[in-house]
Amino acid sequence: MQTYNRLPVTFSRGQGVWLEDQNGRRYLDALSGIAVCGLGHSHPRITRAIFEQSQRLLHTSNLYGIEAQSLLAQKLAALTDMEKIFFCNSGAEANECAIKIARQVGHQRGIATPGIIVMESAFHGRTLATLTATANPHAQKDFGPLLDGFYRVPFNDPDAVRALSDNRDIVAVFVEPVQGEGGVCVPETGYLQALRKTCDNNNWLLMLDEIQTGVGRTGHWYAFQAEGILPDVLTSAKGLGNGIPIGACLTRALAAQALGPGSHGTTFGGNPLSCSAALAVLDTIEQEGLLDNVRSVSRYILEELRNQLSDINGIQDIRNRGLMFGIELAWPCGELVTEALEAGLLINVTAGNTLRLLPPLILTREEADILVDRLVPLIKKFADRRGKSAVQLAPDSVCQ
Numbered sequence: 143m144q145t146y147n148r149l150p151v152t153f154s155r156g157q158g159v160w161l162e163d164q165n166g167r168r169y170l171d172a173l174s175g176i177a178v179c180g181l182g183h184s185h186p187r188i189t190r191a192i193f194e195q196s197q198r199l200l201h202t203s204n205l206y207g208i209e210a211q212s213l214l215a216q217k218l219a220a221l222t223d224m225e226k227i228f229f230c231n232s233g234a235e236a237n238e239c240a241i242k243i244a245r246q247v248g249h250q251r252g253i254a255t256p257g258i259i260v261m262e263s264a265f266h267g268r269t270l271a272t273l274t275a276t277a278n279p280h281a282q283k284d285f286g287p288l289l290d291g292f293y294r295v296p297f298n299d300p301d302a303v304r305a306l307s308d309n310r311d312i313v314a315v316f317v318e319p320v321q322g323e324g325g326v327c328v329p330e331t332g333y334l335q336a337l338r339k340t341c342d343n344n345n346w347l348l349m350l351d352e353i354q355t356g357v358g359r360t361g362h363w364y365a366f367q368a369e370g371i372l373p374d375v376l377t378s379a380k381g382l383g384n385g386i387p388i389g390a391c392l393t394r395a396l397a398a399q400a401l402g403p404g405s406h407g408t409t410f411g412g413n414p415l416s417c418s419a420a421l422a423v424l425d426t427i428e429q430e431g432l433l434d435n436v437r438s439v440s441r442y443i444l445e446e447l448r449n450q451l452s453d454i455n456g457i458q459d460i461r462n463r464g465l466m467f468g469i470e471l472a473w474p475c476g477e478l479v480t481e482a483l484e485a486g487l488l489i490n491v492t493a494g495n496t497l498r499l500l501p502p503l504i505l506t507r508e509e510a511d512i513l514v515d516r517l518v519p520l521i522k523k524f525a526d527r528r529g530k531s532a533v534q535l536a537p538d539s540v541c542q
């Protein structure tokens with residue numbers, strides 16, 4: 143089905159941060175399959191883990207013990223201080239699990255219509271419950287009736303969440319630590335701490351969607367770790383399998399007691415293959431010191447972008463957490479994606495006017511230089527063109 147407007151290119155192989163198309167042309171992948179291939183393409187450790195597991199066992203179902211699933215659960219729990227984990231196959235499924243946990247906790251408290259606070263500009267997926275939690279009216283159009291029990295407030299506004307404290311139906315706050323699809327929106331430092339406090343005061347679950355920000359993307363295993371708090375529910379997917387589909391819903395404390403036998407399930411989720419791949423991803427990030435790499439390369443890129451873009455009109459903002467970058471322009475800039483492709487660079491535009499970079503966590507300084515050298519001239523030419531012809535948009539950011 144035509145659910146995507148595809149770019150006119152087909153890749154046939156990849157190596158590290160490079161992709162090669164059917165004609166042998168090479169592209170620097172600064173998008174990582176939308177924050178999935180954090181270790182780049184054809185990483186030998188991942189290839190070996192998949193190969194070795196596939197020689198032994200691919201699938202048995204969750205009716206039996208699964209060694210790789212137990213090992214992955216232990217590893218993830220140790221890295222996050224979470225306690226119990228449900229494995230599935232995608233981000234949306236991980237979020238569905240989180241939403242079901244919140245609702246079940248509500249019902250156990252005698253709340254007939256449990257509510258979840260979600261944010262403006264949020265993205266949580268495309269299934270019906272996650273689409274309801276997603277803010278984009280464009281994505282929701284034609285798919286009603288959506289679900290009840292979601293309360294939307296502005297992002298990056300702890301007071302707006304606190305203001306709902308009198309609502310006796312609410313059981314959880316569900317939020318991305320950095321909004322990815324929403325425009326790479328980075329909240330004020332202390333935002334998650336403030337939400338944690340409000341949740342504690344009201345006996346609400348703090349549920350973090352770290353599907354894009356997790357698995358090292360921000361320079362921490364998970365972004366919440368920068369604020370020294372713990373969520374009650376944490377969702378992960380995208381970078382967890384480096385391209386092998388896997389999602390996870392991690393829980394602790396009261397939330398870890400939800401969803402007993404028969405209350406939730408999946409056929410494929412947590413199978414030996416995807417869990418072996420994810421274990422190899424986590425081991426590789428650890429053994430190759432990639433969290434440190436993310437921190438240092440991201441600082442370097444930020445400095446280069448700030449220096450080289452400083453004299454260009456129409457740059458509204460440069461935002462980042464680790465290797466999640468948003469360059470907000472004063473005009474809709476979708477055409478830059480095709481121009482970058484022609485220049486051998488894969489990038490993305492989100493929220494209409496924000497260039498998004500999600501390069502692999504293995505990116506070196508030399509590769510970062512190539513990225514910046516290919517990107518900056520395109521932005522300059524674009525801003526030049528627009529600056530002469532079009533009316534500048536209002537300078538307020540897409541982010542709240």
Ligand SMILES: *Cc1c(COP(=O)(O)O)cnc(C)c1O
Binds near residue numbers: 233235267352
């Ligand atoms: C991509 C994404 C999702 C949805 O994940 P899928 O695997 O596409 O279902 C949910 N939340 C966030 C923050 C995401 O970036």
